[in-house]
Amino acid sequence: MAVQLTTTSTVTDQINQLAKTARPTDFEVRRVKREIERLKAADIAQHYMLLGMLYSVLGDEKECRENHERSLKLSSEIIFLENYAFSLKRLGASADALRLLLRAFDMAPVEEVFEEAAQAMIFAGDLTQYEQILDRFAKANPERSLDKVHAARYIRNVKSYLDRADVSSDDFRAAMQLIESVMLAMKCRGSVEAINFHGGTFDGVPHVNVDILINADSGLGLNFVNDAIADAMASADDIEAWNRLVFTVSEWTVDKEEVA
Template sequence: MSVPNSKGQELTARIEVLSKRSDVTPFEVRSLKKEIDKLVSVNAAEAYMLGGMLAAITGDYAESKELHEKSLKLVADDVGYFNYGVSMKTVGDLSLAKDLFAKTATIVPGDTELLAHRLQTIAFLFDYETLEPIISDFKKANSAVEVDELRAVKEARAFVSSVESLGICLKQIARVGLHVEKALLKYKLSTAHMVERVSSFDGVSHVYFELNVEANSASQLVEVNECLMDLILEDSAIEDWDRIVVNIIRREHLQLHSGVEHSAA
């Protein structure tokens, strides 16, 4: 989201274009940063927000968070909360992103772009317990959209139904999602793409999640997967740990050819 009729609208569009690329150059970042800095004397809140968005796409979690917080202290509105949420989703702090999107929904509950981000965020968090409340709130605010017919909603409900048919508790899956988030944040990684499905191996049905990250090396992938395994095994509340399988890989090694896919927007 951008502030209408402002220089920030143009800069927001440029930042969004960069966020979809994997070959962003230091020159492009520096050029944008200079233009954002010029806005500080005109509209500091907007400048800090844009700076936070730019920092997120360069992977600077601390700077992104600091700048967005500075922006919200000056102007706390739906645009600020939403873009802060998008930035946190980009750097992998999905729990904070979820909370920020929920805050945005108290101001613009019927916004379709916001709904898309909320659905994707809970998918990356494996937090399907919150699916129906989100859908319900959106329906009340925007009856013009046939939300039940949206592909993301249909796929999420079908996945939930499949999981429940296995007798696996959604709360346990959500706890695994929090551990995934914690492990990825530890290694400064975030999910770019994910596939989820219900499968079976040696006669045992399980839920399978395959997450794509931009890991630096194969050894880092091993470390983050081992870290995740330890976190899950240490959590006594996850009784079905052997039926909730998570594999963190690099994009070029994506293995699945079927299942529900989610890609970072």
């Protein structure tokens, strides 16, 4: 079993490395597929899970979903839900990813899964169930101070910035979905590493600065991405607070990891 787990971890690392490559070569993809195929006899559930993860990197949503669904039929372990969710986030299906992580949290209301679910809520722009999972987490972990839980502090700050700028939950959800669609079109959604929120004021009007940090390759023009986002927000007739949500895409670096 130890060898099997080590092999799965190695293949996962290879898939994550492919995700950081702007254009994986056919040779690299075939090599990872061979490694996944070797697991088929030992653990068919993990075989399908890894295939789903690989297809998410390749941008094939149909194959990604079908293989992850096969893995869930064979195993109810939380790791299968989590990796399915991560694959969907990479493909820009943040709302579906959130639903999977809420299922995982319902099975195991531990801090790691709470953090993952809270982050998924931000990516999906949907905080409607946050108070519910926060209450469940607090009851399941009475010894843990919420002030020491990063996700709890993070969401608390985000909610305070949104409230101060009078950004409704509907506007926040619509804006995050719009930004996700723009980044998918610009082929950089899968490169998002973190999202930082800060409060600000312009001409006496409170607004929210949303800094999207991406692992950018040298060929990606961040100015083009930011221009596309600005145009999309300015044209969004259904977002009343379009001028109070200021999105900026910038390059993620190690020195930004602590605040992300």
